[in-house]
Amino acid sequence: MKRYLIIGCCFFSMQLDAQTKKVRFNEDTKQQKVDVLIDGKPFTSFLYPDNLEKPILYPLQTASGLTVTRGFPLNKRGNERTDHPHHVGLWFNYESVNGLDFWNNSYNIPTEKKSKYGWIRNVKVTEAKAGNNKGSLSYTSNWERQDQAVLLKEKTTFVFSGTDYTRTIDRTTTLTAQKDTVYFKDVKDGMLGIRVTKELELPSDKEESYTDNNGIVTKISPTNNGANGDYLTSAGKKGNDVWGTRAAWCLLSGVKEKVPVSIAVIDHRKNPGYPTYWHARDYGLFAANPLGQAIFSNGKEHMNLTLKPGQSVTFRYRVIITSGKNQTTEMLGKEALDFNK
Template identity: 50%
Template sequence: MFRPLFALLLIAHLAAGQSAKNRIQLTHSESTKTVTVTVDGKPFTAYIYPGPAVLKKPVLYPILTAGGNPITRGWPLNPRPQERVDHPHHVGMWFNYGDVNGHDFWNNSTEIGPEHKGPFGTIVHTGVKSMKSGNGQAELTVTADWLDKDGKAMLQETTLYTFGASATERTIDRVTTLKALDKDVLFKDNKEGMIALRVARELEHPATKPEVFTDAKGVATAVPVLNNEGVTGRYVSSEGVVGDAVWGTRAKWVNLTGTINGEAVSVVMLDHAKNIGYPTYWHARGYGLFAANPMAPSIFSNGKEPAMNYSLPAGRSVTFRYRVVVASGNLTDKTIADRANAFGH
């Protein structure tokens, strides 16, 4: 269904006559359940909400650099050669959590492995509330319901995406407000969360040990030696932690650098000082999962910090704010720190 998505992005609004530099155009297609985001007629990303038969939550997919290279993994929607075929719930850029009133929203997919017992929650798109295209910046507001195993809504989500573009950068701000409906909602400490990207193979860390991969049908394959050709990823956090050691540490931001098709890339995720749990813990893995999770201090600290077990009373709301910067070239730590300060205060 979504294999033509790149083609849709490429042709969207080429005929609209937009000639302004860094003109960000949003185009909603209800028939394909897609809001495409282009910059001067070239693809940037798309908000897609195909529904639970395809994806158990809406996502941004794909996400491209200013040079036109995808920073997101293609599989399972649009597989590319040499990709890992694990974790079918890792698609594009998403926001969910592993234990919400006992429901697993994170691991839910159309191909749930036997290791995931449930019950599972599903996030269902309910509306495009507003769209505003513009030069250098555009805004999209969408809503969704977080449903329990019986299809009953426990949370109402409102998300504002703000897309930015310059000659060498793309930015995505995600501001998500969750409102508890008729019952209190408990986010129990769980490592699976919360805002996340599954990045392209080129941005993974080079593999140094044998791995076992499970395909979409649950078939496990042992791979003694991975082909690391073109795999160039490297995490660096605001606290100076590098590589796989970033996992389970707190930081205001993390920068993932690498090279895709000859284009040097920095993918930076920024936390916000108003978020609960700031500075967030990072659920970032060398195999390509790049996630920030502020809600599981006991898990990430191996019990050194008390559990948060965040409870949202019925009728109350909580807001999460994040920024993702996709830059052509390597951003310095100082540049990122300055931007983090500007974003977070």
């Protein structure tokens, strides 16, 4: 049974047995992290150490304490894939910004090739505001070349909330061009990415190879690790048919330790390229890329975003993690409606 409350101009769907929980933060500036706790239990940590090429949320846990993100490369787990070391937790970046690859940068890139990659550095936490129903965490950072020249200034705010069965992240990121005009080339790898636990991978019986725009090849072996995940979009696409299609939201669901778990990502109508294309792979990469339209549309569409000095662009996403109950298309439709208001 559900009740629907209208408060001001906002619409809320509330389950009677799922009251919102307190959100609080534990900040550790020495270790460059902020732990996020909901109802007194760990949900995730905002990590921005100097040895990472971007800030991330890692790991992501359900209300029942199950981890839905991959451990590698920060914490290897048994029978888990160790490909794509740049896939860590939940992140936001892009493959081609003024020719620099921010997406594929990691410790695994050879020193002689590092100049072709970008970093998101000089992260500063500007606010960590706890609350009884939600908590907000804000930071600033620089999208930089290897010589530390700044291409973009980033301002991001996370709003965290949770119930007995859900954990929700609303992310708002604004990028502002600095001294140079900034070009986001129309490419495959971007922008909001999550690398999921092995159980949420899709079953696969074939080996595949993926090449980044600098020629580095990664091979993916067939699945033999308990994968049982499946994708579903608001447009009705399922499984591997989701990749390269547009939709207002995408759901990845499966079972871990006999418990139904899922991750939903909801796009916002004000985002560039809405509804986004889904860069959703069977091996566990779950990403929304509104800017890489040429490859997804077989050349029928193009999206080369350009920011002149001082110009900004904003991206908004909602991520909902559920355990113990299945997210339905009706529920996600209402969540999308609420998010877009």
